[in-house]
Amino acid sequence: MRSGGTDTHDLAIQSRHQADVAKAQAEQAQVQTEKMAESLAKTDGLLKTAIAQAKATNELAVQTTRAADLAQQSLAQFRREQRPWIFPSEIEAKLLGRHVWTNNLTTAILT
16 A cells, blocks of 8 residues: 555655646747747738838839830830921021031032
8 A cells, every 4th residue: 555655655746747837838839939929920021021112013013114104105106296407598608607508408509
C-alpha cells in the first residue's frame, strides 16, 4: 500500500509537470498568434498602400497619355497653319532683300 501511495504521488507530480509544460506551450502559442495578427495587420496596410499607389500610377498614365495626345494634336494643327513666305512680286522682294522664297521653299537671288 505504501508503494502504491508513492507511485500515485509520483504520478501526480509528473502530471503537474506535464500540465505546466502544456500551459507554457499554450502561452507561447498565444504570443505567436498575437504576433501573426500584428504581421497580418501590417501586411494588410502595405497591401492597401500598394493598391493606392497602383491606382495613382494608372491615373498618371492616363493623364500622361491625354497630355501626349493633346500635344500631338497641337503640333499637327501648328504644322497645318504654317505657310511659306511667298512674295507676289519682285518689288516686295527687293524691299526685304535680294532673296526670294520660291514654292519649293528654296531661295532665289534677284539681280
